[in-house]
Amino acid sequence: MTQREVKLLARQTNQRGGVGSALRGILRRSDTSVVIATLILFILFSFSNSSFLTPFNLFNMSRTASLYVMVALGQAIVIVIGHMNLSLGAIGGLTVVVAGWCMDTMGWSPWVAAPLALLIGTLCGMFNGFIIVKSRLNSFIVTLASLFIFTGLVQGISQGFPYSNIPKEFTMMGRNDLMGVPFLFIFVVIVLIVLGYVFKYRIVGRRLLATGGNLEAARLSGIRTDNIILLAHTLSGVFAATAGLLWVSRMGSAQPSTGTDWLIVSFAVAIIGGTALNGGEFSALGILASAIMLTLIKNGLIMLNVNVYFEQTFLGVIVLLAVSVESIRMALSNRSRRSQVKSTA
């Protein structure tokens, strides 16, 4: 081979490597598909329906999406370590009832009610984590049991009645806006940015991911994995409680039924948002995009006059689709990676 041929060949290989690595980079990201899908849906709806891009519709949709994000975070934080929290909705419901009871029945200030409710939610999550760590049972069983425990508390305390006497200052968060952007949306975006930063730059975030990636290896690398598990479940409680409080703030009343439909939403948003089901992966952008996507779809169903009672069926189908897309992505990403490794070896 002449020197020129060698150079030419080298250049060709380099070029292929360039395009290949960019493609690989995109494929490797778990949130690519959901971001693209959300953008497409958004554009589609913008053109097909004149009432879609109205300030009122956007305002409402962004509030719904914000609540979805909060609910999904409660699930995502435990999915990250390879666990799940089936009691998420019940914790949310308990928070709602406690907040309602404090403000309505007791007439206390929101400044007392909200921290107290948040504390209860946090303790619930901590309870899950503690039992899981101490009993070595898996999170499915433990949170299934606590789902019943917390649900019972919700029904026992509220007797099924809503609390409607919620002070105006409490509903500001869920109903007011800053220059047209709901406070709720601003709040969750900030939370997502903080989480994105924590998972990328803080030791605790990296330890959560490592524990989810391989529990044994993480522990044998000096990570106190029991603490990490306890932390993840506690945070799950914090997010569920926050979601509960925001829910009350948006609705203007505390409904004991709040949270009963969170399970499917939390898994749907988290999984579609690129949280790997077997742990070790988290995407703040993906969760935001998938919450928006689900809101868009819900909105679209209403505009198409589809019976809203079928909503969960659609959610389930979308989750299946998302998981299939995910597995295809993994296969593609693995293949392109493997071929690259072999060519360099």
Next chain:
Amino acid sequence: MLQIRHITKSFPSVRALDDVSVDFAPGEVHAIVGENGAGKSTLNKIICGIYTPDAGEVRLDGATIHLHAYKDALDRKINLVSQEIQVIPKSTVAENIMLDKLDRYLAGGRIDWRRINADAARYAEMVDLTAPVTQPVAVLSAAQKQLIMIARALSSDARILIMDEPTSALTRHETDNLLQLLRRIKGEGVTVIFVSHKLEEVLAVADRVSVLRDGSLIGTQPIARLTKEQIVQMMIGRDARTLGLGALTVDAGPPVLEARGISQTGRFHNVSFALHRGEILGFYGLVGSGRTELAQILIGEDRKDGGEVYIEGKRANIQSMADSLFKYRMGYVSENRKEKGLILSAPIQTNIAITVWERLRDRFGSIRLAAETATARDFMQKLEIRATDPGQTVGSLSGGNQQKVSIAKWLAAHCDILIIDEPTIGVDIGAKEYIHQLIWNLAKVEGKSIILISSDMPEIVNLARRILVFKDFAIVGEVRNNGENGAPVRGYDEVSKEIGQYLA
């Protein structure tokens, strides 16, 4: 007679096999050797119909055959005993042995279990599997499961039996028995294709050997004409580097780590030993003899019921790996790197920096990603880890490179004491030598104190100048090979014989 002719197989951007032709005669054990990635597995999979070749043909008794799935191979009595253990844990030994032919035992719509158990027992005996055939497989050891897979293949009356690393989980005794068995079945006219990293076994059992390197056939030779060194040279294409393993200090100065009277109910009773600076202390013994189990106690992964551990002369309180790492700078390289040593889905940089994130923070407590990448790059260069960049996932690396990553994280953490458990399992020969040299240098040049746990006799004899022999959760002997300044005074044969005496 199985012949493969001019087989070529490419995967995207890599040629796994390039114009390979080999004849496999009836009644021979034909070994296929080569480093990881040389094409052995691809060749096996083509013979078994799992892959179809891009060019070339497979001939059976002179006629070209086209295999499109493993089932096609099975129909022609070509059987594969794969490297991965594939058993159904909750089913019995007999069911697992007869798994692919349960339909032969149907009588009036019901399975004739008595006949299955009787037939299975015959094959279990053939492979020296002592467990009762009615026992569930879940409780058996890895070695016993491997024997089940071999029995399964034997019970199919295979004409061509492909064995991919069949001895990786077996003990010495079981291995000897298996080799004996292979000699016997080749006498019945079966072709055995034997793939192994362990050249001693190849030399002991094979009639002919084919060497693959980078997808090409380097040569097929009768085993009698080759020495081990020649085979290695064919495999790696250069002279096998003999280690400059000379003198290494042994028990100089006060001990760095000292275990006094370690006890654990039902296992250890009053076990003591000392590790000194700059030495490699060998833990030799069979799997399950207590070597790894003692290490687990040292790093706090398992509780001890009695005794104390002293580090640098002070009593150490180690309750977890975190204590071991952060309080005493003691690292542990797991024998099971895929399940316990590495996060395969995470990038190289995460796996190396996981022990030193604290150190890499800026003044606001954020991990400096650039510093993390730089740390990873540094060790990738130092340990010659072959990868495109530190962001590549560890799962996509070869066994040898994965092992280097799992050692690197302890070096990054500046660990002075390293417990290295079976460092070269599933690692190809080139990487194995490299890892040996690395361990040697860590002790000799950097003065690290190393406990080397290994069941690989040449490995432990070459590296350690002081070897503790484990048997039934006790240290049954200490073998020394240090003369003036710790230089070895006895040859391999003598040392290994002494170790063997303690085990007997």
